[in-house]
Each structure stands twice: as C-alpha cells, then as structure tokens.
Amino acid sequence: MSERETVRIGVYVCHCGTNIAATVDVKSLAEYAGLLPNVVLSRDYKYMCSDPGQDLIRQDIRDRQLNRIVVASCSPHLHEHTFRTALKVGGLNPFYFHMVNIREQASWVHENRAQATRKAKNLVSAAVQRVAFHQPLERGRVAIQPDVLIVGGGIAGIHAALTLANAGKHVFLVEREATIGGHMARFDKTFPTLDCAACILTPKMSAVRAHPNITLWTYSEVTKVDGYVGNYKVTVLRQPRYVDEDLCSGCLECIEACVYKQAKVPDDFNLGLSKRRPIYIPFPQAVPQVPVVDPETCIQFKSGKCKTTCIAACGDRHAINLRMEPKEERIEVGTVILATGFQTFDAHRVPYYGYGKYPNVYTALEVERLVNASGPTAGEVVLRDGRRPEAVGIVHCVGSRDENTHRWCSRVCCMYSLKLAHLIKEHTGAEIFNFYIDMRTPGKGFEEFYQKLLTERVHFIRGRVAEVTDWALDPTEEGKLVIRVEDTLAGFVRRIPVDMVVLATGLEPRTDAPEVRRLFNISCASEGFFLERHPKLAPVNTFTDGIFLAGCCQGPKDIPDTVAQAGAAAAEALALIDAGYLETEPNTAHVEEEKCCGCKTCISMCPYHAVAFVDEIHKSRVNEVLCKGCGTCVAACPSGAIRQNLFEDDEIFAEIEGVFSNA
Amino acid sequence: MMSGVYGYFPGCSLKGTGVAYEESLLALFRALHLGLAELEDWNCCGATSYMSIDERDAFSLSARNLTMTQKAGHRDLIAPCSACYLALRKTQDYLDRYPKIAGGNGSLTSIRAVRVRHPLEVLYTDVGVERIRKTVARHWHGGRVACYYGCQTVRPYSEVDRDHDPVRMDELLGAAEIPTVDYSLKTKCCGGSLTGTTHDVGVRLVYILLKEAARKGAEAIVTVCPLCQYNLDAYQSEIRRSSGERLDMPVLYFTQVLGWALGAEIESLGLARAISGRKRIAQWFQPAEKEAYV
Numbered sequence: 001m002s003e004r005e006t007v008r009i010g011v012y013v014c015h016c017g018t019n020i021a022a023t024v025d026v027k028s029l030a031e032y033a034g035l036l037p038n039v040v041l042s043r044d045y046k047y048m049c050s051d052p053g054q055d056l057i058r059q060d061i062r063d064r065q066l067n068r069i070v071v072a073s074c075s076p077h078l079h080e081h082t083f084r085t086a087l088k089v090g091g092l093n094p095f096y097f098h099m100v101n102i103r104e105q106a107s108w109v110h111e112n113r114a115q116a117t118r119k120a121k122n123l124v125s126a127a128v129q130r131v132a133f134h135q136p137l138e139r140g141r142v143a144i145q146p147d148v149l150i151v152g153g154g155i156a157g158i159h160a161a162l163t164l165a166n167a168g169k170h171v172f173l174v175e176r177e178a179t180i181g182g183h184m185a186r187f188d189k190t191f192p193t194l195d196c197a198a199c200i201l202t203p204k205m206s207a208v209r210a211h212p213n214i215t216l217w218t219y220s221e222v223t224k225v226d227g228y229v230g231n232y233k234v235t236v237l238r239q240p241r242y243v244d245e246d247l248c249s250g251c252l253e254c255i256e257a258c259v260y261k262q263a264k265v266p267d268d269f270n271l272g273l274s275k276r277r278p279i280y281i282p283f284p285q286a287v288p289q290v291p292v293v294d295p296e297t298c299i300q301f302k303s304g305k306c307k308t309t310c311i312a313a314c315g316d317r318h319a320i321n322l323r324m325e326p327k328e329e330r331i332e333v334g335t336v337i338l339a340t341g342f343q344t345f346d347a348h349r350v351p352y353y354g355y356g357k358y359p360n361v362y363t364a365l366e367v368e369r370l371v372n373a374s375g376p377t378a379g380e381v382v383l384r385d386g387r388r389p390e391a392v393g394i395v396h397c398v399g400s401r402d403e404n405t406h407r408w409c410s411r412v413c414c415m416y417s418l419k420l421a422h423l424i425k426e427h428t429g430a431e432i433f434n435f436y437i438d439m440r441t442p443g444k445g446f447e448e449f450y451q452k453l454l455t456e457r458v459h460f461i462r463g464r465v466a467e468v469t470d471w472a473l474d475p476t477e478e479g480k481l482v483i484r485v486e487d488t489l490a491g492f493v494r495r496i497p498v499d500m501v502v503l504a505t506g507l508e509p510r511t512d513a514p515e516v517r518r519l520f521n522i523s524c525a526s527e528g529f530f531l532e533r534h535p536k537l538a539p540v541n542t543f544t545d546g547i548f549l550a551g552c553c554q555g556p557k558d559i560p561d562t563v564a565q566a567g568a569a570a571a572e573a574l575a576l577i578d579a580g581y582l583e584t585e586p587n588t589a590h591v592e593e594e595k596c597c598g599c600k601t602c603i604s605m606c607p608y609h610a611v612a613f614v615d616e617i618h619k620s621r622v623n624e625v626l627c628k629g630c631g632t633c634v635a636a637c638p639s640g641a642i643r644q645n646l647f648e649d650d651e652i653f654a655e656i657e658g659v660f661s662n663a
Numbered sequence: 664m665m666s667g668v669y670g671y672f673p674g675c676s677l678k679g680t681g682v683a684y685e686e687s688l689l690a691l692f693r694a695l696h697l698g699l700a701e702l703e704d705w706n707c708c709g710a711t712s713y714m715s716i717d718e719r720d721a722f723s724l725s726a727r728n729l730t731m732t733q734k735a736g737h738r739d740l741i742a743p744c745s746a747c748y749l750a751l752r753k754t755q756d757y758l759d760r761y762p763k764i765a766g767g768n769g770s771l772t773s774i775r776a777v778r779v780r781h782p783l784e785v786l787y788t789d790v791g792v793e794r795i796r797k798t799v800a801r802h803w804h805g806g807r808v809a810c811y812y813g814c815q816t817v818r819p820y821s822e823v824d825r826d827h828d829p830v831r832m833d834e835l836l837g838a839a840e841i842p843t844v845d846y847s848l849k850t851k852c853c854g855g856s857l858t859g860t861t862h863d864v865g866v867r868l869v870y871i872l873l874k875e876a877a878r879k880g881a882e883a884i885v886t887v888c889p890l891c892q893y894n895l896d897a898y899q900s901e902i903r904r905s906s907g908e909r910l911d912m913p914v915l916y917f918t919q920v921l922g923w924a925l926g927a928e929i930e931s932l933g934l935a936r937a938i939s940g941r942k943r944i945a946q947w948f949q950p951a952e953k954e955a956y957v
Contacts, residue, residue, distance in 0.1 A: 351828035471847045471875045 154182020156551025345399025683933025
C-alpha cells in the first residue's frame with residue numbers, strides 16, 4: 001500500500017436516458033474528463049447501471065489495466081453498491097471507486113445547459129483528483145445472535161412472534177399490559193367481513209402462550225438497550241402482578257373471593273364503562289390467564305388490614321404473593337421488532353364535540369366495548385341512563401385531517417364507522433347518521449361494504465361537524481344532542497337531533513413514543529410515528545440496523561396491513577439471522593491512539609454512541625459496528641487524532657482542489 | 664414607568680352605548696384597589712370598517728394607541744371592548760410577522776412589548792379567583808345567570824380564555840357566589856353589526872341567544888363585550904312587538920355583577936342604563952343588602 005503504483009483512472013459518464021443528457025452535455029463532459037491527470041480512458045454511455053454498462057467497466061479494468069474508477073451518474077444512494085460490485089467482479093478493490101452525482105445535483109436542479117455542464121465538469125474533476133488517493137478497504141462482518149426481542153403484544157407483535165417462533169427462532173415478547181391482545185382484543189367485529197375479532201385473535205394469543213420458542217413477559221417494560229445489530233443487550237423490568245404465573249392455574253376463584261363484593265374500580269379494559277375489583281383479569285380470554293392485583297386499590301396494600309380472602313381462596317397453590325418485587329431480566333438478542341402500537345386521539349381536545357360534557361357523547365372505542373358481547377353491557381347498545389338510542393350520529397375525522405389537531409388521515413376511521421353503523425343498527429334499529437368529509441374505502445372489500453351500508457338505509461351527510469350541542473330551537477330538539485353541520489352536498493346548514501353521538505377518533509403516536517425512540521435510537525417523522533428507512537423500499541427497516549417496525553407505531557393502518565407488516569418485519573429479521581452475519585461499511589472512524597489526549601470530546605459528540613473510553617489506556621476507541629461514518633468526531637477532535645476511511649485529509653483536500661481547478 | 668397602574672383604552676363604545684361598562688369597570692377596579700389610568704388623546708382602535716377596507720389604516724390607528732401607551736409608561740393596556748382588544752392584538756401580531764409594515768426605521772417594533780389585556784383576563788390572572796372569593800362583600804340574591812363571552816374573546820390573537828370553551832367568567836362569578844347555568848351558546852354570534860345592516864338576521868340571532876338562556880333557567884345574561892350587551896339588551900322590545908314573546912331578560916356586564924358582589928357603590932355601576940329587565944334589576948340590586956351583610 002505504501003509503494004505508490006501508477007494511477008490509471010477510468011471515467012464513465014451516464015446519460016440516464018435523457019435524465020442527465022438533456023441538461024448536461026455528456027459528450028463534452030466525457031471529452032473533458034479524458035484530459036484530466038491520470039485519466040487513461042473516459043466514456044459516455046446511455047445507462048451505466050445496466051448490465052452492458054457494468055460490463056464496460058469490467059472489460060476496461062482488464063483490457064486497459066485501470067485501477068481507479070469514477071462514474072458520473074445518479075446518487076450514490078441508488079447505485080454506489082452496483083458499481084462497487086462491478087469493480088469487485090472486475091478484480092479491483094471495490095473502494096477504488098468514486099461516484100459523482102450529476103443528476104440530482106446537476107441536471108435535475110438546473111435549466112441552463114452550459115452552466116449545468118460546467119458544474120458537472122467541476123464535480124468530475126474533484127472526483128478524479130480524490131480517487132487517486134483512495135486506499136483498498138475491507139468490509140467487516142458482525143455475527144447475528146439468533147434470538148429476537150419483540151416489544152408490544154398487540155396483533156403486530158403476536159403475528160411477528162409466531163412467525164419467528166415457527167421458523168425455530170427464540171422470541172422474547174414483552175408487553176406492558178397484563179395481557180397480550182392490544183387494541184384488537186377490545187374490538188367486537190372486524191371490517192369489512194364482520195368476523196368476530198376475538199374469534200380470530202384469541203387462537204393466536206393462546207398459541208403465543210403455548211409456543212416453546214416464545215418467552216412471554218406481560219406487565220413488563222424494556223428499560224435499557226445496549227450494544228448493536230446482532231448483539232443487543234436488553235434489560236426488561238417485570239412489574240409485580242402479585243400472582244405467580246407459574247403457580248396460578250387460572251381458576252379465578254381469588255377474584256370471586258375478593259372482599260369487595262361489588263366491583264368499584266373503573267375498568268381500563270372497558271375504558272371505564274364498567275367496574276372491576278382490585279384483583280382482576282382484563283377480559284375473559286386474557287393471556288396469560290393469570291389475575292393481577294392493583295396495589296392502588298387493594299385494601300391490603302392500603303391499610304394492611306384486609307382479610308385477604310383471595311389468598312385463602314387460592315389455598316394450597318400459594319400463587320398469590322403480595323410481597324412480590326419488581327424483577328429485572330437481562331437478555332441478549334440479535335434483532336428487535338418494535339410493535340408498540342398507537343393511542344386514540346383524546347376527544348377532550350375538541351371541546352365543541354362535547355366529549356366529557358354530555359354523557360351520551362362516546363368515542364368509537366367505547367362503542368366497540370358497548371356492542372361487544374363480553375363488554376360492560378353484554379352487547380346491549382344503551383345510553384348511560386339505560387335508554388336505547390333512537391337516533392345515533394357518527395362524527396368522522398375527529399382528530400384527523402384537521403389543521404388544529406392532526407393533519408393526517410387515520411385510515412381506519414371511515415371503515416370502523418361503517419362497521420359501527422351496521423352493528424348499532426343491528427342491535428337497536430336506530431336511525432344512523434354518518435357525518436364525513438370524504439368516504440375513504442380503498443381496501444379489499446371496503447367499497448362493497450360501504451355500498452351495503454347505503455342499502456341498509458344508513459344516512460350519510462357530507463360535511464365536517466361544527467358542534468355537538470344541547471341548545472334546542474324547537475320541541476323536537478328538547479333533551480337531544482343536536483349535531484350542527486354544513487351539508488356540503490345540499491348546500492345548507494343542518495341540525496340533526498340524536499340521542500347518542502359516536503366520535504370516530506383518529507390514531508396518533510403513543511405519548512411515550514419519544515422515550516421508546518431514545519431507548520432504541522431510532523427516528524420519527526414530523527407527526528411522531530416511527531420512521532422507516534425508506535417509505536417504499538425499506539418500509540419495516542429503521543435507520544438502526546437490526547431494529548424493525550411493525551404495526552401502527554410506524555403509522556395508522558388496519559389489521560390486514562398490520563399483519564402483513566408484522567410478517568415482513570419477521571422476514572427481515574429472519575434474513576439477518578439466517579445469513580448469520582451482517583457486512584459493515586468500512587467508511588468508519590478510528591482513533592490514532594498516540595495522538596489521543598483522552599479529552600472525551602468525541603464521546604459526547606457521537607450521535608450513535610459508537611465511541612467509548614478505554615480507561616486502561618485513557619484513550620477513546622470507536623466501535624466500528626456502531627459507527628455510521630458521519631464524521632462528527634473527526635471534525636470535533638481537538639488534537640486531530642481521529643481519522644475516517646474514505647474521508648482522509650488527502651482525499652478531501654484533493655477533492656476541494658479538483659472542484660476549484662477550473663474556477 | 665408607572666407601577667401598579669394599568670393603562671386604560673376605553674374606545675368609542677365605553678364612552679357611548681357601553682358607558683355602563685366604563686362606569687362599572689372603574690367602580691370594580693376601585694373596589695379592588697387597582698389603578699386605572701385612561702390613555703390621553705386616544706383614537707379609534709381601527710376595528711370598525713377600517714379593518715375590512717384597508718388593514719393598514721386599521722393597523723396605523725392601533726399602532727398610534729400602542730405608541731402612546733409606551734410614552735405614558737404603561738406596560739399593560741386594558742381594552743374592555745372585545746373589538747378594541749382584538750384589533751390592538753392583531754396589530755401586534757402583524758407587526759411580529761411582517762416587520763416591513765413597522766416602517767423603514769423600525770420605530771414601531773417596540774410597541775409589540777405593550778401587553779394588551781382584557782379586564783376579564785386581568786381579573787382572572789392578576790387578581791385571581793381566590794382573592795375574589797375573599798373580597799365578596801354582598802350576598803347575591805338574584806337568579807341564575809348565563810355567562811356569555813361572545814365571539815371575539817375566543818378568536819386567534821386573543822388570550823382572554825381558552826378557545827371554544829371559555830370558563831373564566833363562570834369561575835369568577837362562581838367565586839362571587841353568583842350561580843351560573845351551562846350556556847352552550849356562550850361563544851355564538853350576537854348579531855354583531857347585522858342588527859344594523861341585515862336587521863332580521865341579526866335580531867333572529869339575538870332571539871336565539873336570549874331564548875336558550877331562558878330555557879337553561881338563566882334569569883339574566885352577563886357579557887364582556889359592549890356590542891353583545893347592546894344587541895341583546897336593545898332588541899327585546901322589538902322581539903316582543905313582532906312575536907308577542909316577553910323575554911324581559913336583563914343583559915349585564917360582568918363588571919356590574921362583580922362590582923356589586925365586591926361592594927362597589929350601587930349608583931356607580933351604571934345599572935340604571937339597562938333597557939330590558941329593569942324590574943328584575945331593581946329587585947336584585949337593592950342597597951339595603953350591603954348593611955345587612957356587614
């Protein structure tokens with residue numbers, strides 16, 4: 001490496017059809033490149049990324065003894081890998097290559113052909129100067145631990161866990177709530193087929209519990225994540241549920257035996273529409289089928305003077321242990337799937353719809369519980385005073401498509417509103433009014449379902465509801481909730497008196513999503529949903545290798561899309577695990593130890609936590625697997641002790657000289 | 664800098680149709696030992712037709728008032744009329760967002776520092792519900808009232824109360840032991856200038872407001888805005904003539920009912936200027952009560 005061979009550079013100018021050639025004079029660019037120092041050969045070609053284009057490079061390496069290659073074409077994001085592979089096949093080290101972007105950075109952004117061509121020449125000149133200094137580099141490999149962590153036990157986490165477990169991988173499934181099932185467990189029916197949500201979900205929940213390859217930790221949270229792709233070290237905090245999962249048989253006699261004869265505590269699972277006891281299971285098919293004790297309301301925790309009839313009922317099993325402590329589990333996994341889900345928009349934020357003020361204004365999720373046979377009213381759709389509603393208004397887009405709350409469409413509300421309209425009509429025979437901005441029914445069978453609802457005489461009024469109010473203009477409105485809306489098809493303002501209002505609240509990122517992001521070092525889009533690596537081509541990957549996304553934590557989606565995405569995330573994890581290793585890019589930073597003064601500036605600057613301090617030698621060291629090659633530490637180091645492959649000083653200075661050589 | 668004294672911008676209403684508002688505001692502030700100094704040589708706030716014809720004229724008028732506030736050494740300027748309040752704040756907001764309109768030498772940029780306040784918000788924030796509760800000097804023996812905030816206090820630029828669902832007047836009156844009703848129309852249109860231009864539309868809006876307040880069991884409406892007060896108060900006899908419906912609903916300023924509760928002199932509250940519901944007003948605001956309570 002130290003002895004300097006003769007540099008023989010080949011330059012290839014791509015037309016990219018007319019993408020580049022229409023604005024940059026590719027012929028004169030190639031001619032110009034041919035005259036630059038060390039350039040042995042320069043060509044222009046219609047599509048450099050095509051097989052014949054790559055063949056050109058391979059042949060020229062062989063026939064003309066080229067040892068450096070410059071391609072002037074599109075963004076390195078697209079084809080750097082293609083051309084590096086071509087070099088490798090041609091027998092050259094793939095890093096004897098530099099790519100010049102004359103499309104996104106010249107032809108696409110300029111109109112003046114002469115100036116665009118001049119800019120392209122400067123860029124090519126810079127690349128030619130720089131590539132002469134390139135050194136051969138090798139890619140590293142990281143071994144991938146085969147175990148997988150899945151965070152979140154909704155339908156996304158459940159599906160991904162079963163897929164991986166069935167493929168023979170060990171899965172740790174961590175769920176914060178006392179049961180898995182997530183939002184889907186609360187639904188009655190699913191659109192557009194109206195299958196029973198529980199009937200299709202609970203078999204999968206049971207399968208999770210029974211699967212030998214799945215370790216299920218409910219009532220637990222991930223508290224710490226260290227390491228990197230293939231080697232994540234994760235700490236999970238398991239909250240005490242005060243009932244031992246291994247000893248409990250799921251007979252639930254303890255719940256019956258509780259000294260509270262009347263349930264008094266608002267039941268979270270039913271969104272406060274019913275009451276539970278301090279010892280409870282969230283719902284009949286909960287997994288695991290193990291009760292939880294809520295220390296906030298249990299008398300024994302509050303006063304220590306309870307008769308603890310629950311413990312007596314449990315008898316010889318001794319499953320109830322009110323002295324249970326939180327427990328930390330430490331695991332090592334190679335990959336992580338985040339399936340942390342969503343929360344529904346808080347309807348209190350739009351006071352003009354009267355949620356929290358008028359008792360008979362409900363959120364859609366509450367109505368899901370009302371129509372559910374295992375819900376607080378055993379499937380009876382009744383108002384809070386027990387009356388059956390005769391007219392029901394369903395307000396679409398609550399907290400969606402609204403400048404004042406959330407701009408995005410939550411994708412599921414139109415369909416679940418149709419489903420609820422159908423179910424409420426079926427249960428009560430009430431007149432149903434849907435108030436919508438646009439009906440969005442793009443999924444399989446969705447439009448057909450909408451048509452079916454139209455024949456069921458459900459009313460559809462196009463317009464965003466202005467307010468839900470109780471002021472009455474005439475006796476027909478007395479005692480009713482009045483929905484005021486501009487009917488934008490009929491062109492006038494309407495007042496529709498109803499007994500019950502259902503707010504179709506949208507989906508939003510969970511309040512604690514930023515903490516999850518920090519824990520796993522991933523990013524989010526402006527609205528707060530986790531950001532995929534590429535919206536089209538890497539939809540379940542994140543910018544952190546080995547961490548994948550599934551379900552609504554990445555954005556609103558329905559159950560079919562969630563399951564598809566969970567399967568994709570599982571497949572991506574499997575691909576890594578079965579390859580056994582991941583190749584790393586060599587453009588990483590490294591510390592020259594003799595120059596490092598141990599000031600630790602680099603450690604605080606690194607956004608990827610890739611620099612660590614080695615106490616024994618009092619110097620910094622870069623972990624090449626974690627390093628993303630951003631160069632921040634290189635620039636920050638006050639003693640110039642950090643260098644970065646492919647961004648060496650001589651390479652950068654040569655590049656700068658090249659840019660200005662025509663100035 | 665005059666400390667402890669609020670600058671006071673009456674605007675045209677408080678010297679004309681809304682003079683009862685000015686009288687009761689001054690009396691209430693005296694009862695609370697708060698200083699109020701009327702801005703000298705003030706001019707129109709610009710909220711009238713100026714704003715719809717040429718905003719720059721409106722902003723210039725407001726800017727002059729704000730400049731004079733600074734010259735007088737006031738940090739806070741109280742604008743009791745909702746329209747004045749909004750025009751002054753809108754001017755400040757525009758100066759913030761479009762510094763160009765502040766003129767070449769930027770001499771107007773500093774007037775953004777003036778804090779334009781509405782008396783309802785001053786009472787809620789600077790005085791506070793607790794102090795009102797402790798200062799109550801008279802037991803209320805009137806009926807329940809509907810707190811009516813009007814539309815301008817909840818628009819953009821305003822910081823009087825929360826949008827859509829203002830509650831501060833209800834809380835202040837509650838602290839003064841004055842019972843209120845849940846009034847769903849509390850931010851709906853009073854008819855504004857429609858009562859003058861498209862009369863039947865304006866009067867219909869007034870009718871809806873009065874009728875709903877009565878339906879909710881209110882025996883008076885309490886307002887924070889001189890135009891709201893005027894519209895609701897002045898057209899009740901017309902409604903009676905056209906529909907035969909006797910509403911007789913007193914429409915009072917919040918400064919009148921609070922001033923009374925906090926012990927201000929009854930003669931100074933401008934109660935005699937009311938048009939509608941005079942019998943009820945006379946029954947509710949009886950001077951003898953003062954002695955009885957002490």
